[in-house]
Amino acid sequence: MKALLGYIGQYFRRLDKLLFLAAAALSVFSVILLYSIVVNGAATIEVNSSLYKTQAVAIIAGWVIALMLSAMDYNKIIKLWVLYAPLSIILSLLVFTKLGIEVYGDRAWIDLGFMTLQPSELLKITFVTTFALHLSKVGDRINRLSNVLLLCAHAAIPTIIVILQGDDGTASVFLMIFVIMMFSAGISWKYILPCAAALPFAVYFVWTRVMKPFQKTRFLVLFDEELDPLGIGYHQRVSKTALGSGQLFGKGLFGGEYVKVPEAANDFIFTYVGQTLGFVGCMAVVAILTYICLKIMADSRIAKDDTGKYLCVGVYSMICIHCILNLGMVFGAMPVIGVPLPFLSQGGTSTLSMYIGLGLVMSAYSHSEKKYKVFYDGG
Template sequence: KISKYYKRLDKGLLIAVTVCALIGVIMLYSMYKVGIGDIEKRTYIIQLISTGLGIAVCFIIASIDYHHLVKLWFLYAPASIALVLLTFTGLGLQRAGADDRAWLNLGFTTLQPSEFLKLAFILTFSFHLYKDEENINHPLHLLLLIIHGAIPIGLVALQGDYGTAMVFILMFVVMLFSAGLSIKYIIAAIVITPPAIYLLWNYGLQSLHKNRILVLIHPGTDPMGLEYQQNLGLAALGSGKLFGKGLFGNKDDYVIVPEMHNDFIFSYIGQVFGFVGAIAVILILAYICIKILNNSRNTMDKLGKLICLGTFAMIFTHCFMNIGMVLKVMPVIGIPLPFFSAGGTALLSMYIAIGLVLSCYAHNDKKYRMFYDYD
């Protein structure tokens, strides 16, 4: 049965994400050996351990029927919300240079609970849409779905993590529209979007976040302030030219960018591997997104489709916003590049999300279950 299970895995998707994770470890190791970016030895070691743990967890999640996973919402949904709420207590941590208080200080390490809240949302919202499929266009039922989406969006926004809030919003929109939302509600959403943006701009966003958007519209207005990191990121990306400077060159040959090991790791990829390497990374990430979309079309039911689409929305939004930050077409809002950026919590959560997609892919036939029979 294990051999049959292995044959049903989407091995192409698993290999692609693991290639990305290993390249990320190599990038961190390179920074450590060259002596740039204030990288400690433990940074790339934690990333390597997280990769191995992520692969193991991914296999375990993939072996479990996703119909059973969604039914455990009463365990992971309250737990993930509770962890986010703990960031508002004395355990909450605001990292140096960050605008948000989104981490938990566990003493021996830190944890970003919103990463697990994303996974809980994908499962619970998919289940909610699936169970209420016939009624989602009824006003009361739609209101409950909106409340479901507003809870995680509101929590991470209160943390000051507007980047993650944007990820949740796009996940919510993609999943809700894909579930069969009536065209009248889609038109209504389009109509209210401009006034909603107006209210958010004038009464929701802080001046710092407004200025990060304004410098994109008016480049050159704050080169030594808000634009400084992005200007360095662009310079680093371009300095690699066609084939890059290599992994272990002279320290003085590299452009050092703040948070280069994390949110701006794509700028280091450009330095090391050049234009060719940067395009290759974009193509691998595009392949991952396309594979997830394709898997959503081949699932057994709408529940599997929604889980895949929620995962797609999460990964695509991360990739688009992160690379956009480096290219200076998106504001700096602290979004890591999936599978590449340093951060054990983020990497592990991405592997769990891929495990959910693999579960939907492997359990798309009622005649086959690894551990369970589904009624």
């Protein structure tokens, strides 16, 4: 018993408690927000108690997974990629079968009967872990052309899958994770500068030859909302109205007159924060999200090896890009591409993927000492 208590005490001493508590606080707040949306009828579509109950279950499951992962050696977890990587890809390909569900033009969900699953969210974690391992294996040889091409091919596989699903938002997240992790690994300017020079031509080609009219509209409404006054233009106009309606301290979580916003529980949940808690509440949420991102980057600096470093950078990239794209949509500065706000937006798969990523970062933090083992086996 004494030995067991010693192991437990050691575990909690090494646990990244502040990082976990920051994310947990946002998740608890998420359930409160969703409950408020249901009670106040603040969404444009009818919602019921399953909205916040499902979220609560996903959050509790995420907490358990994150705490378990933090006790395990992330290197051993990542080396199991031969098991979970093929599974993630298979699940992502199932969306193209009869199990696939199309929502707002994106065929990115599968119906398992008792629940729906968005495989691309799990694919993000798979990509971060396998790419971190790939970068650590390459090491100082990253700037060899053969290695650069292989790394690009590694990133292209999940990106192409989600593009075929019609999920432009997730594809953007994959692309930015790839770019940030490559920078962190020390990719040479001899590759960066030609890519930067070719970027305008690539953008022109994609705009004229690849993008469909509705995809172009997502960008054009940023400059003229009347181009789609009942669709995307309406979304961004009403989101900005709702966001500002709370003024400094908001209308309160219960009993106010709220502006109904499309996807108020999902991609536009930050507008509801603005309505209920005002500018002060919005700044508090942004402050906690910023802390989470900065803490993960700080953890990357103390990781015991390159795999841990790149793992933290990848999770940081995933969370940070989600925040930037989501808040950009809400403020009308970026196109509406369906990216949830980490730890706040409703979505079971998204919540679980964020906590899996957080658990791996906590593992890198806990195991930052080379000789450290949570469960010492005497070997």
